[in-house]
Amino acid sequence: MTQSERPITLLTESLPLVMANSRQTIERFPFPFTGDQFGYSVNVRPAAQGSPGSFDEFLFDIDEHYQVETAERERILSLDHARRYIAFPHMIDAQWDFLELGMTSLAADYPQSFELTRNGDQWHWRNRLLNLEHSFTFGDATTLPQEPLEYLGRHMQGDFCLLDQRDNDLYLGAGLVTFPADWSLAFNIGMTFEHWHGPVPLAHEAGIFNRAKRFIMNLQPGEPWLRLNWSVTINRRLDTSPEISHLWGPERALVTVENAGNIVHLRVEVQTLTRLSRSHAVLFTIRTYLISLDELATHPEWAERFRRVLLSLPDEIIEYKGLTRFRDTVVAWLPESSPPAAVAAYPSPTH
Amino acid sequence: MKSKPVYNPLTLDTSARRHVFIAEGQDAVAALNDIVYAAEQSNTANSKVRVLVACSKPALIDVLQTEGMDTAFYVAGAERFIWEVHRMLRDAGVAETRIQLALAGNVARSVYCIHCGTIDGPVEDTTHTCTRCGTVLVVRDHFSRYHGAYMGVRA
Amino acid sequence: MSEKQALAVRVVDIKAMSPHVKQFTLVDEHGEALPAFSSGSHVCVTFGDGQRSWRNAYSLIGDPGGLECYQIAVRKGDTTHSRGGSIYLHEAINTGDQLQISPPANFFPLARHARKHILIAGGIGITPILSHLAYLRRVNASYELHYAFRDDAFVDAFRQREDNHIHLYDATAGQRLDLTQALDRQPLGTHVYVCGPHSLITATRTAAAELGWPLDHIHSEEFAPLPPEDSQPFIVAIPSYGLTVNVAAEQSLLSVLEDAGVPIASSCRAGRCGTCRIRVVEGVAKHRDQFLTEQERATGLMLACISRACGESLTVELLTP
Numbered sequence: 102m103t104q105s106e107r108p109i110t111l112l113t114e115s116l117p118l119v120m121a122n123s124r125q126t127i128e129r130f131p132f133p134f135t136g137d138q139f140g141y142s143v144n145v146r147p148a149a150q151g152s153p154g155s156f157d158e159f160l161f162d163i164d165e166h167y168q169v170e171t172a173e174r175e176r177i178l179s180l181d182h183a184r185r186y187i188a189f190p191h192m193i194d195a196q197w198d199f200l201e202l203g204m205t206s207l208a209a210d211y212p213q214s215f216e217l218t219r220n221g222d223q224w225h226w227r228n229r230l231l232n233l234e235h236s237f238t239f240g241d242a243t244t245l246p247q248e249p250l251e252y253l254g255r256h257m258q259g260d261f262c263l264l265d266q267r268d269n270d271l272y273l274g275a276g277l278v279t280f281p282a283d284w285s286l287a288f289n290i291g292m293t294f295e296h297w298h299g300p301v302p303l304a305h306e307a308g309i310f311n312r313a314k315r316f317i318m319n320l321q322p323g324e325p326w327l328r329l330n331w332s333v334t335i336n337r338r339l340d341t342s343p344e345i346s347h348l349w350g351p352e353r354a355l356v357t358v359e360n361a362g363n364i365v366h367l368r369v370e371v372q373t374l375t376r377l378s379r380s381h382a383v384l385f386t387i388r389t390y391l392i393s394l395d396e397l398a399t400h401p402e403w404a405e406r407f408r409r410v411l412l413s414l415p416d417e418i419i420e421y422k423g424l425t426r427f428r429d430t431v432v433a434w435l436p437e438s439s440p441p442a443a444v445a446a447y448p449s450p451t452h
Numbered sequence: 453m454k455s456k457p458v459y460n461p462l463t464l465d466t467s468a469r470r471h472v473f474i475a476e477g478q479d480a481v482a483a484l485n486d487i488v489y490a491a492e493q494s495n496t497a498n499s500k501v502r503v504l505v506a507c508s509k510p511a512l513i514d515v516l517q518t519e520g521m522d523t524a525f526y527v528a529g530a531e532r533f534i535w536e537v538h539r540m541l542r543d544a545g546v547a548e549t550r551i552q553l554a555l556a557g558n559v560a561r562s563v564y565c566i567h568c569g570t571i572d573g574p575v576e577d578t579t580h581t582c583t584r585c586g587t588v589l590v591v592r593d594h595f596s597r598y599h600g601a602y603m604g605v606r607a
Numbered sequence: 608m609s610e611k612q613a614l615a616v617r618v619v620d621i622k623a624m625s626p627h628v629k630q631f632t633l634v635d636e637h638g639e640a641l642p643a644f645s646s647g648s649h650v651c652v653t654f655g656d657g658q659r660s661w662r663n664a665y666s667l668i669g670d671p672g673g674l675e676c677y678q679i680a681v682r683k684g685d686t687t688h689s690r691g692g693s694i695y696l697h698e699a700i701n702t703g704d705q706l707q708i709s710p711p712a713n714f715f716p717l718a719r720h721a722r723k724h725i726l727i728a729g730g731i732g733i734t735p736i737l738s739h740l741a742y743l744r745r746v747n748a749s750y751e752l753h754y755a756f757r758d759d760a761f762v763d764a765f766r767q768r769e770d771n772h773i774h775l776y777d778a779t780a781g782q783r784l785d786l787t788q789a790l791d792r793q794p795l796g797t798h799v800y801v802c803g804p805h806s807l808i809t810a811t812r813t814a815a816a817e818l819g820w821p822l823d824h825i826h827s828e829e830f831a832p833l834p835p836e837d838s839q840p841f842i843v844a845i846p847s848y849g850l851t852v853n854v855a856a857e858q859s860l861l862s863v864l865e866d867a868g869v870p871i872a873s874s875c876r877a878g879r880c881g882t883c884r885i886r887v888v889e890g891v892a893k894h895r896d897q898f899l900t901e902q903e904r905a906t907g908l909m910l911a912c913i914s915r916a917c918g919e920s921l922t923v924e925l926l927t928p
Contacts, residue, residue: 467821521818522820547823
């Protein structure tokens with residue numbers, strides 16, 4: 102479906118969101134560090150195997166920030182649609198695969214919030230959280246107000262990319278990306294896997310992306326996989342795209358020991374990889390969680406470990422993750438460790 | 453930087469039977485002379501050579517209708533040109549392994565302003581002021597073949 | 608370890624396509640829709656008679672668009688499947704019987720961006736090709752099909768429907784598939800898919816190379832037996848750690864090394880990501896992974912999480928970082 106779009110232009114406003122984490126959200130936060138040392142690895146484990154109530158109980162996680170995130174996504178798409186939603190025409194089959202997987206999963210995992218009724222290809226979708234419902238014909242894009250990826254993506258938390266496996270490589274073929282950690286869908290569209298990871302230091306030489314690519318290319322349907330990625334964001338901002346880095350970048354210079362607890366956030370991406378059934382494309386999802394240092398410090402062992410990890414970082418990684426201006430301030434703010442305690446991160450993959 | 457293109461010297465693709473050379477202009481023709489000669493001299497049975505200079509897009513599309521699975525392509529010109537042709541060739545069904553690229557003529561870079569989407573060029577420095585939004589950009593080595601340009605981000 | 612959910616299916620129809628080939632139609636045991644799949648997919652069928660058990664892979668032959676049932680075709684006495692499983696399916700399975708199958712997997716997908724698809728099938732290799740054909744017809748894509756056969760199992764359907772993109776070669780009538788003719792003068796963006804005996808696949812690649820094709824446009828599926836699931840115990844020595852330990856049949860090499868305190872990294876623990884790779888110094892590895900290339904295996908690499916020993920022992924070393 103085409104949509105009249107504003108011309109691409111320099112954006113001038115993007116405010117942090119009002120969304121503190123409740124106690125429950127803090128408890129289920131995907132704390133990513135299993136050790137004190139920073140290290141690159143492919144680090145995948147099966148997705149949707151978490152205990153009840155955990156962030157990875159279900160393939161697609163809905164939490165208390167659903168309304169704020171979906172509203173923020175809608176705002177960003179209204180201002181900058183051409184750069185935040187892009188799909189090559191040949192990815193349309195993969196888009197329907199995504200819509201089927203998303204709707205069936207949400208309806209099964211959150212039945213109080215989502216409902217899907219299917220009569221052959223006549224589908225009816227009901228989203229009680231957004232108070233929306235829609236009847237459409239599966240496979241017929243004229244019966245949806247937007248293309249399938251955008252349509253359902255607007256009902257979900259997280260960014261969604263469709264990878265096209267062809268000619269012995271993986272291509273970024275489509276994406277709905279409103280909350281990136283400093284990467285651009287508009288610039289990276291059409292790139293191969295190793296190229297769009299080009300800017301990541303050290304990992305290429307260690308063979309990480311070659312192995313990760315081979316792993317992804319061997320994926321088969323029915324087995325989603327999960328990995329975690331982390332960085333740091335100043336203020337509660339989900340949209341840290343390079344497109345608006347002129348708006349959020351200067352905030353990195355504002356961190357002090359007095360305000361760090363409030364404005365510095367550990368940003369964790371829960372990434373999943375799923376082979377789609379009909380199109381044989383790969384769905385790559387990025388679900389972002391933010392936690393302020395104050396909130397993190399309610400778990401002293403998390404704060405202590407984070408401090409040790411920050412101290413272990415090679416210079417190239419500090420630079421790449423954008424921590425240069427405030428790393429030392431954050432280290433000064435975080436508590437030093439008492440005698441090492443057992444740190445409960447997400448379970449290590451020994452099942 | 454993995455995405456930054458590396459242009460290897462052109463070599464005749466001996467697995468192919470036909471060779472099509474696409475030059476942006478006269479500078480590029482000079483860059484292709486040696487390899488065109490090698491193609492003409494090669495004693496592959498049925499070997500054929502075709503040279504296109506300053507070919508318009510519609511004309512190139514017509515040429516592609518007549519080429520087949522046994523053709524190799526060699527493209528020379530400025531960076532943005534060669535990647536634009538690369539995209540046309542890939543869209544027409546040419547295998548990645550059947551396309552070789554050479555820089556010729558102006559070797560300065562095109563820059564994609566990440567903030568307003570404008571592509572400026574040729575840019576010789578590693579900093580550049582976007583002609584549309586005025587942002588002072590650092591020109592990174594991260595390159596997009598789709599845009600034929602390097603990423604420029606606020607300094 | 609990720610375990611894909613097995614599907615319980617029931618046989619609702621068995622059709623003799625020829626004296627040696629039977630087509631089985633399967634539906635979900637609980638009447639649910641079966642998972643969608645892409646053309647070229649196969650399922651692994653697990654079955655047994657109480658004493659012997661088999662696990663054989665069969666291509667899904669139907670149109671991926673229809674999900675009420677799956678259809679597979681079994682050739683009796685098929686030499687690619689060892690130990691009599693196909694004979695059992697022919698002789699002992701009846702309508703109404705239940706089978707366990709894996710969800711579909713696909714190592715032979717279409718190149719969807721191709722401008723033209725050439726399908727080449729030899730014998731029972733027609734099975735994945737049939738689902739490609741059904742899909743390509745449904746989306747009105749450009750295709751040619753060349754089917755060389757001795758057993759005429761699926762030929763009737765082709766003969767009944769007029770389609771000058773279908774070319775049949777009956778070996779019993781002396782008709783021969785000329786691969787050079789089939790591949791010559793094809794437009795840019797043509798991809799080839801060949802399934803059948805090893806000799807057909809090799810001949811296709813040779814003909815394509817002689818015609819000047821890039822070989823990454825030739826896709827093939829060769830039916831090979833699945834590795835047996837039973838594992839044997841073996842002994843592993845890791846000299847640099849001064850260790851020699853037993854790996855029991857139900858243990859993985861990875862878990863044994865971990866328990867012995869060897870600092871070996873791991874991630875997917877399913878033979879897919881390469882993280883737990885180690886080097887074999889003595890002995891022969893029994894590879895069960897889906898990650899290492901032939902060259903990598905030839906240099907002695909193996910994946911500890913899933914691969915084992917061919918003989919009674921292995922000597923291994925960790926890779927230096």
